[in-house]
Amino acid sequence: MTEPAQSAARRVWRELLRRKRAVFGLWVIGGLAALALFADLVANDKPYYLKLDGATHFPMAIELGVKLGLREWPPELVNQRFASLAERAEAAVWAPIPYDATEPDIMGGVFEPPSRAHWLGTDGIGRDVAAGMVHGVRVSLSIGLVVVAIQATIGILFGGLAGYYGGVIDLVLSRVIEVMMGIPTFFLILTVAATFPPSIYLIMAILGLTGWVGIARLIRGEFLKVRAMDYVAAARAIGASDARIMLRHVLPNAIAPVLVAMSFGVASAVLTESGLSFLGIGVPAQIVTWGSILSLAQENITAWWLAVFPGAAIFVTVTAYNLLGDGLRDALDPRERGT
Amino acid sequence: MSWALLAYAARRIALAVPTFVATTFLAFSIMHLAPGDPVELYLAGGLASGDAGIRAEKLADAERAKAELRRELGLDQPIPVQYLRWLGGLVAGDLGRSFKDRLPVWDKLVERIPVTIGIDAAALLITYLIAVPLGICSAVWPGSRFDRVSTGVIFALYSVPGFWLAVMLIVFFGGGDYFAWFPPGGIRSLEYSSDWSFATKVADVGHHLALPLFVTTLGSYTELSRYLRSSMLENARQDFVRTARAKGVPEWSVVLKHIGRNSLIPMVVILAGVLPGLISGSVLLESIFSIPGIGQLGYQSVLARDYPVVLALFAASFGLTLLGILVADILLALVDPRVTFGKSGT
Numbered sequence: 181m182t183e184p185a186q187s188a189a190r191r192v193w194r195e196l197l198r199r200k201r202a203v204f205g206l207w208v209i210g211g212l213a214a215l216a217l218f219a220d221l222v223a224n225d226k227p228y229y230l231k232l233d234g235a236t237h238f239p240m241a242i243e244l245g246v247k248l249g250l251r252e253w254p255p256e257l258v259n260q261r262f263a264s265l266a267e268r269a270e271a272a273v274w275a276p277i278p279y280d281a282t283e284p285d286i287m288g289g290v291f292e293p294p295s296r297a298h299w300l301g302t303d304g305i306g307r308d309v310a311a312g313m314v315h316g317v318r319v320s321l322s323i324g325l326v327v328v329a330i331q332a333t334i335g336i337l338f339g340g341l342a343g344y345y346g347g348v349i350d351l352v353l354s355r356v357i358e359v360m361m362g363i364p365t366f367f368l369i370l371t372v373a374a375t376f377p378p379s380i381y382l383i384m385a386i387l388g389l390t391g392w393v394g395i396a397r398l399i400r401g402e403f404l405k406v407r408a409m410d411y412v413a414a415a416r417a418i419g420a421s422d423a424r425i426m427l428r429h430v431l432p433n434a435i436a437p438v439l440v441a442m443s444f445g446v447a448s449a450v451l452t453e454s455g456l457s458f459l460g461i462g463v464p465a466q467i468v469t470w471g472s473i474l475s476l477a478q479e480n481i482t483a484w485w486l487a488v489f490p491g492a493a494i495f496v497t498v499t500a501y502n503l504l505g506d507g508l509r510d511a512l513d514p515r516e517r518g519t
Numbered sequence: 520m521s522w523a524l525l526a527y528a529a530r531r532i533a534l535a536v537p538t539f540v541a542t543t544f545l546a547f548s549i550m551h552l553a554p555g556d557p558v559e560l561y562l563a564g565g566l567a568s569g570d571a572g573i574r575a576e577k578l579a580d581a582e583r584a585k586a587e588l589r590r591e592l593g594l595d596q597p598i599p600v601q602y603l604r605w606l607g608g609l610v611a612g613d614l615g616r617s618f619k620d621r622l623p624v625w626d627k628l629v630e631r632i633p634v635t636i637g638i639d640a641a642a643l644l645i646t647y648l649i650a651v652p653l654g655i656c657s658a659v660w661p662g663s664r665f666d667r668v669s670t671g672v673i674f675a676l677y678s679v680p681g682f683w684l685a686v687m688l689i690v691f692f693g694g695g696d697y698f699a700w701f702p703p704g705g706i707r708s709l710e711y712s713s714d715w716s717f718a719t720k721v722a723d724v725g726h727h728l729a730l731p732l733f734v735t736t737l738g739s740y741t742e743l744s745r746y747l748r749s750s751m752l753e754n755a756r757q758d759f760v761r762t763a764r765a766k767g768v769p770e771w772s773v774v775l776k777h778i779g780r781n782s783l784i785p786m787v788v789i790l791a792g793v794l795p796g797l798i799s800g801s802v803l804l805e806s807i808f809s810i811p812g813i814g815q816l817g818y819q820s821v822l823a824r825d826y827p828v829v830l831a832l833f834a835a836s837f838g839l840t841l842l843g844i845l846v847a848d849i850l851l852a853l854v855d856p857r858v859t860f861g862k863s864g865t
Contacts, residue, residue: 201671358538359545361844364836367817368546370802371829374821375553447678455682455803459818474683481690491683499678506674 192436195511202507208500216318220244223277223311226262231271240275263287279308281315281468291483301485303476309485312468313493319469320497323384323453324446330388331445332438335395336431342396343403344426350400357400360393369452373461380463383456387449395441402434436512443505447498454494470494524852528845535841539834540606546833547602550826557618557824558588592618605830615827619820624831627816632835634706635805635812638728642735643793650740651786654747658782659774661752670745677741682803685734689807693730701730704809731808735801743789750782757781787850793843 196202215222226239237254239262245251252258257265263286266272277299279285284306285298292302300309342353372386406412407430415425456462457471465472470490477486589595593604608615614624653673657666693703702708706727707720715723754760755778763777764770805814813832820828 201674355534355538355541358535359542362538362542362837362840363546364833364840366802367821367832367836368549370818371546371550371821372553374818375550375824377554451680454680458682459803459806474686477686481686484690487683487686487690491680491687494680494683495678498680499675502674502678 192508192511196507199507199510201503202511205500205503205507208496209504212317212321212497212500215314216321219314219318222275223279223281223308223314224275225278225280225283225311227266227272227274227278229271229273230262230266230269232256232265232269234270261286277308277310277314279311281311282307282466291480293483294485300489301483303473303483303486304479307468309473309489312473313470313489316468316470316473316490316493317497319380319463319467320450320453320494323380323387324449324497324501326384327387327391327449328442328445330384331392331395332442333392334389335392336399336438338392339396339399339401340403340426340431340434343400344407344422344430346404353396354400357393357396360390363390365390366452369456370459370461373456378461378464380467383453383462387452391445391448395438395445398437398441399434402437403430406430406433440505440509440512443501443508447501447505450494450497450501454490524849528849531845531848532841539837539841542837543606543830543834544602546830547605547826548598550824550829551598551601557826558585558592558594605827609834614831617820617828618825619823619828624827627828628813628831628835631811631813631816634810635814638731638735638810638812641728642732642739643790645732645736646739646743647786649736650743651747653740654744655751655774655779657744657748658751658755658778661748666748673741673744676737679737681734681738681801682807684737685730685804685807688730688734702727704807706810731804731810734804739793743786746785746789747782750785751778754778754781784851787847790847790850 196206220240224240224243226243228238228240230237230239233256235256237257239257242251242253242257246253263278266274279298284290285302285308286306288298288302288306288308290302290304290306292298292306294301298308298310300313302308303312338353338357342350342357368390369386373383376382403426412425412429415429420429453462454469454471454474457469458475460472460475462471463469470493473486473490474494477483480486586595593601596604605615614628616623617627653669657669660666688701689703691697692700704727706724708723708727711720711723760773760777763773768777802814802818804810805812806818809815817829817832819825820832
């Protein structure tokens with residue numbers, strides 16, 4: 181069973197790589213993921229290396245250790261602003277963007293247009309926009325991935341059970357699906373986000389809990405189709421349990437459309453989060469995301485850099501996932517093969 | 520035919536009743552369990568003035584006022600009771616009164632629904648007018664430069680965050696420092712009067728809605744035209760198309776009548792699919808462009824904990840979703856003779 185499934189996956193992968201747009205999307209997603217992973221190395225107000233009064237420090241590494249609870253700041257560095265410390269340092273090596281995402285740069289001004297010091301300018305309280313954008317990748321991608329993981333789990337569970345067992349279970353689960361379809365989702369998200377205190381986990385939870393309907397319907401349809409196949413009857417005949425049939429035999433054959441939906445799901449989650457943060461009811465104020473930078477642009481509409489850069493970042497991310505989803509859909513569709 | 524249709528519609532509606540109750544109860548509970556008390560919110564203005572030393576007497580007064588208001592709004596009852604009251608009112612055609620200004624919720628909806636529906640209808644019309652020819656051309660010349668460029672462009676448009684574009688457009692074209700080509704918001708001029716000729720009215724409203732409509736429609740071309748393209752390509756491979764070509768039917772007739780008509784079936788389904796989205800409008804866009812529609816009302820009501828209004832919007836939206844599914848099923852059965860009402864679908 182594993183052998184043909186693997187080769188089918190490999191065929192889809194090959195088909196996917198033949199589509200330029202999808203490959204482009206994959207590269208962008210890979211780049212963003214790398215940026216999210218190494219955000220602390222790219223934008224950080226602590227230098228990589230600092231030589232101060234003859235002593236050598238690696239402040240960025242120390243910070244990591246402190247965050248992990250492994251060590252304390254050395255006395256000469258504790259509660260110091262490294263930007264001011266650097267003036268009397270003998271040597272220092274800085275990150276490409278030597279600012280913190282959430283701390284204002286005390287040496288710079290507010291609403292500073294892009295310059296050598298601040299590549300993408302500063303916001304209303306003097307925070308560096310470039311640093312905020314780099315750390316915003318992390319927030320956006322983790323929200324996108326967690327949300328889609330929740331959606332897929334619930335969707336596969338509900339859709340799979342409804343499609344596999346049919347009958348009363350299907351009737352009940354289909355009503356649940358209908359309830360979720362009937363709810364104006366964005367409105368519900370808005371209600372929850374506006375009434376509860378802002379939190380990134382809350383956003384993940386509500387986006388995940390409201391967006392699984394599409395996946396559930398897909399999986400239900402696929403399970404209905406696949407469970408009537410001969411190989412399922414064969415598996416049942418040799419005494420495989422329902423769980424085994426569902427997980428090993430039916431699911432791998434029904435999962436393809438879900439992957440497409442998941443890719444579009446990430447795009448949509450990123451978009452919704454930025455929309456909520458733009459309204460000021462998404463993530464808490466101290467977390468910098470693309471949406472929250474955008475909302476600052478409303479306070480000062482002459483500060484074009486606060487609108488252009490985060491908007492472009494959202495656009496690129498959403499496009500990348502949409503391209504991937506579209507390419508995946510084509511790659512999975514045997515009729516499209518070779519076009 | 521029509522009896523089967525009516526029976527089918529009746530069964531669907533009957534099945535929807537428990538779903539409706541579950542949906543609204545869920546919405547009701549979420550709102551009432553969420554932190555933030557409307558009573559606190561409405562009385563906060565009066566209390567904040569006595570800053571330093573609110574004396575016990577004054578505090579007791581405030582508590583009394585709160586309790587009274589709570590009783591008046593029916594908030595002192597347990598949630599199930601409140602919900603049943605609301606449901607009872609709904610059955611009797613009474614949506615209650617807004618907490619905020621005590622106006623009947625019904626009046627508020629009637630005032631705003633036409634705005635949102637009107638904008639959505641216009642957006643839908645524009646979408647079809649642009650997406651259908653695009654899809655047809657892409658399908659007629661698949662793989663051509665036109666196909667590739669138009670697919671790329673509509674795909675990029677699909678990914679543009681609408682609210683971001685809206686802000687940018689207002690900054691650059693909506694009377695900011697750059698080009699004051701369009702008004703920054705609203706749906707008509709201040710001097711708008713009913714004495715104006717029809718053409719002037721249309722021009723005025725159109726001028727105000729140009730930017731919002733542009734942003735609203737931007738993302739919707741993709742799905743339609745891609746869908747049309749792939750279903751036309753599929754139909755083009757069918758035998759009846761080859762037959763038509765073989766017997767000398769002109770190419771335009773093959774494309775529009777033989778392929779096109781058969782490819783319009785999914786278009787109908789998509790149309791019904793967007794119906795529910797129409798009522799909730801776009802919260803973000805209506806807020807940004809200050810359009811007095813349902814989305815803006817909903818957002819303001821959520822922030823003000825104006826439960827009756829929010830619930831009414833939930834209910835209306837649910838009703839429209841149901842209607843959308845129903846209309847989709849019926850339309851599909853009308854255009855596609857293979858579909859019957861015998862078996863219930865999803």
